[in-house]
Amino acid sequence: MDVLGRIARAISDALRDPEKLPEALILCGVLEAGAALSLIFFRVPGGVLLHHGDKALVYAYYGVLVAAVVFGIAEAFTGFWVSGDPAGRRTVGVIVLWFSILFVIIIAALGGFSSAPPK
Template identity: 45%
Template sequence: MASPQASRSLEELMSEASHNVKKLPVALISCGVSLSAAALSLIFKALGGTFGMPSGATVHLFYGFLVVVVIFGLVEASFGYWVVPRDLDGWRATAKTMLWFSIFPLVVVAALGGFVF
């Protein structure tokens, strides 16, 4: 099962980062790494449940979405590590936008069972 405490601390970190600029790099790195890890764990699971007997297009769409989420998570984490700490005030709006855009894939991956280890 997913750890409720881990997801709650990630949500708290994202919420605090929108108010405190100094927490933006940590929030970007944490969210990006956890998003990539959860999507990678779904890539190695067999399709089932909602998908039933998936057709070729459904399988390609599912795995394509997961690959895009993994890449987005890695880009988000590297952006938080390399770019944002060097010029916090200059990249604040971009960092907040990236952090808020990561909520949708995070919710989808969590709904598909990505945080179940």
């Protein structure tokens, strides 16, 4: 849970100070992509996703995780782009940062930031 606290502090600091925005974008992007990749490779979907034998929910699960990886990488690159002119590119950076909160919530709900060992 320390990871979620660190992300929340970085986002909070970045929304107040444009100079901290690139750091928050890069940190959140790398952590989102890493957590989603760990779910893809080390966690098998279970529970309601496999309840009825329908594979559509499993494909949606992996589709959301792949989208989170792609968004995390794009967010990190946006952080590098924003670092060139933090004051001028602040609006784009803040919009990307707000969308990243959605992916942080999804990944945390799926167990990407849990400290439980993989099965």
